[in-house]
Amino acid sequence: MTGLVISDLRLRIGQADILNGVSLGILGGEITGLAGESGSGKTMTGLVLCGLQPAGAVVTGRVEFTDSDRSIPNLLALQPREFNRLRGRRIAMVAQDPVASLHPMLTIGTQLTDHVRHHLRLSKQQATARAVELLERVQVPTPETALRRYPHQFSGGQLQRIAIAIAIACEPAVLIADEPTTALDVTVQAGILRLLRELRDDLGLAIILISHDLGVMSAIADTIAVMRYGTVIEQGSRQQVIQQPQTEYARELIAALPQVPPPGITTDAGGQPHPDAQPHPDAQPHPGVQPHPGNHPHSTRTGA
Amino acid sequence: MTAPATLIRRPRIAPVWRRPLAIVGILFVSFWFITMIIVPFLPLADPLAQDFTPLSPPSGTHPFGTDILGRDVLSRTLFGSRATLPFAILLVIISLILGSLVGAIAGYFGGVIDEIIMRIADLVFAFPTIVLAMVVAAALGPGITNAVIALALISWPNYARVIRSLVLSARNQEYVVAGRLLGAGPLSSLRRDILPNVASPMLVLAMLDLGSQILLLSGLSFLGLGAVPPAAEWGSMVGDGVQQFSNWWLAAFPGLAILTVVVGFNFIGDTLRDSLDPRSANAVTQVNA
Amino acid sequence: MMGAILQLDGVTVRYGRGASAVTAVAGVDLELPPGQIVGLVGESGCGKSTLARAICGLQPLAGGRITLAGEPIPPLGHRRRPARLLRIQMVFQNPYASLNPRRRVGDQIEDGRRVATRPVGSVSDLLTEVEMDASAADRFPHEFSGGQRQRIAIARAMAAAPDILIGDEPIASLDASLQSRIASLMRDVALRNDASLLFISHDLAVVREIADTILVMHTGHIVERGPAERVWAAPQDPYTRRLLAAIPIADGLGRIPG
Known part of the structure; x- marks a missing residue:
């Protein structure tokens, strides 16, 4: 079976522990989401899998790589030259x-x-x-x-x-997508997500989707791993993690999202038969000023 | 919210004590600085006294030999630091201030002011430095002060050009714009927001420039346009020495002095530049865990 | 005292000259009455940031006019900003670039207090208002996380006692879990200080939570405007509908929006 098995991946730079034992299985034909906030170690995990950790980083643990014609028991033990041959070709x-x-x-x-x-x-x-x-x-x-x-x-x-x-x-087995839609407008985001999903199905790629956006995760990830402080604190199927998060932190992350879905609209774009497509002519706001006092999610206590 | 931001330093440059060139530079430069300060208290012959047998080669009593007028070369070489280092430093400070002021004005205001200033700078750049320095120094008359003035007049464009480009990129930084929105006028904007943030590259430039300014200053003295005899100055000592080529010690020791101090400043400048390099300056990554 | 009204009439901004000129903002009308929270939503390149810069006098106009309390806002140029315009303050997108790295937080907030046209609280009061510890004043910006820096930037803008606060994508570089909090903080701080807020963002979902009125901008034009709940629930313009439909929803159902 194509994929990666990460066990107890640790990374330390100087005095700082960036990854504290990440264990994760990544399967071909699946999109594995790595969710978390900045500093959670999700991007660093992706870099280590490409052999691109910063100079001076001390990496321990094991990453087992398997594809159709070979199996490498531990990517971390490879010489830089061997990793160069792999990177871009088998892991992109x-x-x-x-x-x-x-x-x-x-x-x-x-x-x-x-x-x-x-x-x-x-x-x-x-x-x-x-x-x-x-x-x-x-x-x-x-x-x-x-x-x-x-x-x-x-x-x-x-x-x-x-x-x-x-x-x-080069028909890689593993594709690591680090925030692939974060720099894009929301209206083109869906197209990229759809493309990633097609690649998963057609090429049997193991895709690691790194994103802070749980909306994006919910759209295409098959399994989701929530990271914090350099470890995976929760993982499971998409439905499970988003609908019934087990940890307090994951619950807070989801609660902090703005209130969606939009009441007036469903997922089909522009299909609303509105009789009057004219923009509202004036900007006079309604006088009542504070329309929704109770809705602000103040529950998270992370970072700021 | 109260979680402290963890600073992760990418392994940037090795610490100073692990960089051999930096150590060499610091040793050379501090040797000359210490010498400059303590040399009057050392048991040395008077550098100006013509008390000894002329042109005697290095020996136990005169480790560096004596010159054509019977002066002790060791004493003159060590005293030479007092004629060179303070003036070179003064020279760099003057050019730095002059160049920064003019360059910052050009970069900040742009337009016609920028054009005028930078065309004058181009004019200075158009001539070989030492030739222009000779012309100006000759016009002002010999003397170390005039040599400093001459060199300051032709070295400010180096600084002006660098600081202009730094200011150009800094003035569109969001914090500069934010300062302007809070009512900072051009001068306080430059002083508060821009100059402190471009100071480190200027420091590196000045450090690297110190070496070449010592070389130029000595060069002018060598040509007889700097320090006037009988002052002990390295450049003029080398100048005297080349006329007595068979008496190698006359030029070799002051030459060695110039070499060590220039190399020392350059090594220190290089080290500083490496440690302030934009890549390593960005190496401090914020991780708000 | 209630603040002044910011008014934009047919504001047009062009980049470049002649045939290759690009119209970034094309005839925008906008009124920002005191105590109002207006959300300006659009995607990259729609002209929303250019509009913010124009309001601050950082961008010359090719047409139309911008007035504060009836008086026009001239381009800033190199001169000191006139005192009456200090009542417009801005919070920038990138909290890592908008604070001077070489000055203490307290000094930077103090700069704002010095130009305030009406009495404002002390630096500690201002920091407390943005939910920061007063001890932050003695520290340097690099000691803080992105969210904390953005709070400091808000405190600095509020120190000048503005009538108009502009947020130019103030939450775009923050973690998702912070975006709503910083947005509502800006709203609360503005309302408490009788300022109006023009909140510019690409994220309709967050803007809807804090704004009274939403304006949707597309290719330099305002294509839709109206009360936040109306725009959200019954968008009139096709572009607004596309924008709404494209928001990915964290429902765990595996649906790609749009």
Whole structure:
């Protein structure tokens, strides 16, 4: 079975314990959500799985990697050179900000094909064909033209699709997506989430979705692990963690979210037959001023 | 809310005592500073007294030998620190203040003011430093004070250019804008919000510049445009020495003095720059656990 | 005393010149009466931050006018900000960039107090008001977390006793569990001090919790405005509907919104 088994992963930098024993199973064909707030260690967990922990960090524990043709008993014991061969090829990562993660001076084509040629040793023509195929896979319109364009000529959502295309170019077994929609507008977020879910189903990818947004988790994660202080404090299926959180902290996180769903609208966009589509003509607010005193969730005591 | 923010320091540069170059730099520079302070109290010959046999090679009584007028080279070399270090430091401070002031004004106000200031700076840049320094020093007449003035007049553009670009990027920082919204005028904005935050790179620049200014100052003296005889000054001592080439000790010891102090300041400057490098400056990551 | 009214008439802001000019804000009308909480919602690039900058005089107008208590707001330029305009204060998006790292928190709040046109509480009072310990005054910004820094930034803005408080995405860089709390804190602080609040955010769900009126901005235009509950429950404009529909709901049902 493809996937990762993380056991008792610890990471310490100088005097600070960043990860305090993370244990987690990540399966192929599933999206595993790592939820938590800044400083909980969720991003650091993702970096360690890519072998990209900061210099000077002391990492202990075990990460077992399995895919269709091999099994590596402990990724952490690999030499840097061996990890380099694995990273990008079997374990890939998508970063938060696609604008920062793509090289501004190189065409999309170069960035897609270089990577493929390096890892898979394809010819230039083969690599270009593969690049077109990948852009089709992530639904970037007119892939042939897109290959000749530069990152600034795309919108944020398109760029994130391209970044995902680069990540899956070598058919990895594990894809780590660190806040993949946080830098994007809410109206393009859904498209990226849908794409991640398709990749999970079509390629059997094991996707690690790192996000602080429980709404995003609820949309596509199959299992959710809630992290705090460098450990997983709660994990379970999506329904279980969100609907019946077991720990106080998870309950607080969910309670702190704004009050949704919106009463007037369901999930279909723009389908509301409103007779009068005119914007409300004036900004005169209603005089009653304080419409909802009781609704503010003040229960969390985290961080601020 | 009361949970303290944990500071995680990425392993930045190694501590000073683990960096050999920094140690060498500190040793050299502190040697010369200490010498500068205590040299009058040392049991040395008068650096100006022409009491000894001229041109005697290094020996037990005169470890660095004597010069053509029968003066003790060791004494003159050690006393030479008093003719060089204070003036070089003064020179750097003057250029730093002048350059920062002009550069900060150019960067903050921009527009025509910026154009005028930076074109004048370009004009200075257009000439080789030592040539321009010679021209100005020659026009002012020889003397260490005039050499300092000459060098200050041509080194401020270095500082102005750097601080201008620092101010340019700092003035759009949110905290600068916030200060302006709270009613800070241009001067208090510069003084309170901008200059303190660009001070560290300027310090590095000044440290690195100190070495080259010592070199330039000695260069002017070497050419006879700096310290006037009979003052003991390294540059002019080397200058005298090259005319007596077979008597190697005349130029070698003051030359060595220049070398060690310049190298020392450069090593310290490099270390400072590494520790204030933007990458390591950002290495302090906030984790609010 | 009740604060002054901020009024925007046909405000237009363009970037660049000639044919390549981009219109960031296209004819926005807006009135911010005293004691009102107005939420301005839109996605990146819709012009909402440009509008905030224009209100503070940081962005010259290509058309229309902005007035505070009937008097126009000129571009800030290099001069000191005129005293009457100090009644407009802003809280910025990035709490890591909006406080001077080299000055103590107390001194930075004191800067605001010094220009206040009416009496305000002490620095400790102001810190207490934003639920911070008074001892924070002697410390430097890097000693605080993002949420704490944003509280300090709010205290600094309130120290100038503003009539108009503008929050330019003040919660966008904070942890999810803090966003609602900081937003309601801004609302409460503004109301207690008789200031009106223009709260700019991309997050309709949070804005709806604190705003009396919501304005939805898209490509430089206000496409919808109305009482918060009305906009939320019965959005009129197709774009607002799309925006509402795209909010992912933490219900555990595995539905992708939109």
